[in-house]
Amino acid sequence: MAIPIPIIITVFLVLAFCIAVVVSIVDKEYGKATALIFVIILIIGLYNTAYVDKAESIIKGEYYSTQCQLIETNIDNGLFQSNTNKLKCGDVIENVTVDEYQQAIQAYQGDSD
Numbered sequence: 001m002a003i004p005i006p007i008i009i010t011v012f013l014v015l016a017f018c019i020a021v022v023v024s025i026v027d028k029e030y031g032k033a034t035a036l037i038f039v040i041i042l043i044i045g046l047y048n049t050a051y052v053d054k055a056e057s058i059i060k061g062e063y064y065s066t067q068c069q070l071i072e073t074n075i076d077n078g079l080f081q082s083n084t085n086k087l088k089c090g091d092v093i094e095n096v097t098v099d100e101y102q103q104a105i106q107a108y109q110g111d112s113d
Helices: 005-026 031-067 098-112
Strands: 068-075 084-089 092-097
Touching: 005 031, 031 068, 031 084, 031 098, 068 092, 084 098, 092 098
Parallel strands: none
Antiparallel strands: 068 084, 084 092
């Protein structure tokens, strides 16, 4: 199972922020400037991550809306797993979590307005 890119970016940015905090505590002369630079990088990274997620959701929403047919909705998968929707996309059956499906469809419908 591959780790999604936004999670990797977020982990990297959190580590960078922690390093900035340590540097600001240890180094009195350049610590504040270093911390400020890392905070700016953190803000830019989080904004970029949110934008990538939205763009990806729009693409998925368009795919689900135009290429797929909803076969079953809100399938219960037990206590520790999210409910899923079953989609038929061409000759392929895809199981998508209800939350992911709804977010993608809403992002696509909101983008087309």
